[in-house]
């Protein structure tokens with residue numbers, strides 16, 4: 312048991328999917344896992360363990376933003392011995408050719424957060440994905456014919472911003488989309504020597520204004536779940 316997770320020792324698998332939305336965790340557990348058992352309801356941040364293709368896998372809501380995601384990732388790693396974390400999130404596209412419902416694999420994550428800068432004030436510590444998870448996810452998506460893009464994302468601290476100018480300039484430097492958690496996940500993976508990957512479905516397009524519904528963000532986006540699950544058990 313940790314401060315924010317009430318699971319007993321052994322109730323969480325060493326492979327965990329991390330959606331921001333706890334109801335997306337419930338959806339994944341019910342739709343994709345065999346014999347899912349809920350192990351967490353502290354703060355309503357649902358967590359479940361079941362099996363996928365015979366392999367134990369857990370799925371844990373991580374909330375919105377890096378402070379929240381860092382709490383769940385740290386407790387999963389330090390208190391429950393988790394070795395592989397794959398974020399299954401949503402992002403906003405800032406590239407014309409990255410469309411709503413496409414998949415985005417974060418090879419790396421830029422960030423506006425001070426979390427990493429506070430630890431390394433004189434260095435820009437690069438936030439990168441685990442190479443083996445990245446490769447497996449990319450190959451899995453390609454084999455299945457899913458639209459997938461690989462590159463840099465922006466993990467931002469602010470969802471509502473007064474100005475998007477700097478975000479658009481990052482787009483001009485190839486950043487694919489905006490979300491709010493990947494960078495800290497990659498940072499904690501480096502810190503604790505575990506494997507992490509952030510995979511997102513484009514839920515809205517910042518340039519065109521195209522959007523998905525909140526119901527779609529909570530459930531559906533099944534292509535992302537299949538890629539993440541086949542990757543985490545490999």
Ligand SMILES: O=P(O)(O)O[C@H]1O[C@H](CO)[C@@H](O)[C@H]1O
Nearest residue numbers: 331332375376400401490491
């Ligand atoms: O859909 P999730 O995984 O929560 O991800 C994105 O959606 C939230 C904002 O609506 C942020 O957490 C952002 O990273």
Ligand SMILES: O=c1cc[nH]c(=O)[nH]1
Nearest residue numbers: 401402403489490491
């Ligand atoms: O963080 C996020 C997630 C989806 N869309 C955005 O614009 N930002």
